Amino acid sequence: MAHLHALMLIVLALACSTGRAASPDTYPSKPIRIIVPFAPGGGTDVLARLVGQKLAEAVGQSVLIDNRAGAGGTIGTELAARAPADGYTLLMVNAGHVINSSLYKSLAYDTVNSFAPISLVGTASYLLVVHPSVPVKTVQDLIRVAKGSVPLTFASSGSASTTHLAAELFNSMAGTKMTHVPYKGGGPANTALVSGEVSCYFGSVSGSLPHVRTGRLRALAVTGMKRSPALAELPTIAESGLPSYDVTGWFGMLAPAGTANAILAGLNSQVGRILELPEIKRRLLEHEGAEIALGTPADFARFIKSELTKYSDIVKISGARID
Numbered sequence: 136m137a138h139l140h141a142l143m144l145i146v147l148a149l150a151c152s153t154g155r156a157a158s159p160d161t162y163p164s165k166p167i168r169i170i171v172p173f174a175p176g177g178g179t180d181v182l183a184r185l186v187g188q189k190l191a192e193a194v195g196q197s198v199l200i201d202n203r204a205g206a207g208g209t210i211g212t213e214l215a216a217r218a219p220a221d222g223y224t225l226l227m228v229n230a231g232h233v234i235n236s237s238l239y240k241s242l243a244y245d246t247v248n249s250f251a252p253i254s255l256v257g258t259a260s261y262l263l264v265v266h267p268s269v270p271v272k273t274v275q276d277l278i279r280v281a282k283g284s285v286p287l288t289f290a291s292s293g294s295a296s297t298t299h300l301a302a303e304l305f306n307s308m309a310g311t312k313m314t315h316v317p318y319k320g321g322g323p324a325n326t327a328l329v330s331g332e333v334s335c336y337f338g339s340v341s342g343s344l345p346h347v348r349t350g351r352l353r354a355l356a357v358t359g360m361k362r363s364p365a366l367a368e369l370p371t372i373a374e375s376g377l378p379s380y381d382v383t384g385w386f387g388m389l390a391p392a393g394t395a396n397a398i399l400a401g402l403n404s405q406v407g408r409i410l411e412l413p414e415i416k417r418r419l420l421e422h423e424g425a426e427i428a429l430g431t432p433a434d435f436a437r438f439i440k441s442e443l444t445k446y447s448d449i450v451k452i453s454g455a456r457i458d
Contacts (some may be wrong), residue, residue: 167194172205178259182257185409186410217244224390232246238450251393256387262358263356264354274372276355288313292318292319365424
């Protein structure tokens with residue numbers, strides 16, 4: 136219970152510094168809810184459950200995962216923005232959190248000001264994979280074939296998803312015109328590629344790698360600026376002829392704006408400790424192709440603002456629109 140005592144001491148210190156008597160009913164005194172604005176089973180959900188389980192063990196309270204999918208993640212995100220700023224409702228987000236601000240004309244919350252950052256949690260590149268019938272083995276091969284007379288198509292997990300934007304950015308930078316075919320989620324997109332309905336896909340490592348290992352798909356590169364530890368032999372797109380190409384997925388935890396700094400600091404400390412556990416690191420890398428990414432709440436706040444600028448530019452370049 137040492138970690139629980141440390142978290143309680145932080146909150147007690149805040150109470151004393153503001154002149155309020157410390158209540159015996161200190162945080163956390165009831166279950167904590169982590170809203171995941173997506174359906175169960177995806178990377179964001181898996182990560183929320185891994186962190187939630189270990190957090191519950193540390194603080195001695197239940198941690199409930201509340202999946203509120205819909206509208207590209209905006210439904211669950213709005214629910215979190217409207218929740219009391221008491222530390223009992225948290226939000227696990229991914230890069231779609233910042234992308235949505237460029238896609239929707241009007242959101243019921245402010246991407247930055249409606250939330251208090253807790254911590255960046257992890258980052259993960261996407262995997263550029265092709266159907267074996269496509270006669271390419273490298274990124275340059277794909278560009279050459281895509282510029283030829285045979286039309287190529289690419290799957291996505293939905294219009295304006297990160298997988299869609301990754302491919303549209305590739306089209307823009309490589310001068311190719313592969314045709315977009317959206318699907319309802321990463322699972323259907325992978326299935327379509329395996330069956331040969333489409334030519335390629337910028338998919339998650341967790342969804343695409345099993346098919347690569349069985350030979351049903353061929354991996355060409357990863358989308359981040361550095362190679363993935365899960366696929367060290369695979370080059371990045373940047374080192375394969377498109378030097379500034381970079382699309383890196385990420386996960387992070389937020390709270391409603393106005394949550395006490397002491398609670399944010401305590402949660403940041405707990406999340407950092409959890410992510411350093413060897414079994415968590417191993418699970419993230421092996422199953423999600425993700426690396427942990429730690430930092431302070433202020434670090435995460437700066438990261439979100441930089442990602443807003445980055446994805447705003449990518450959306451403009453891609454011409455992506457919500458269906």
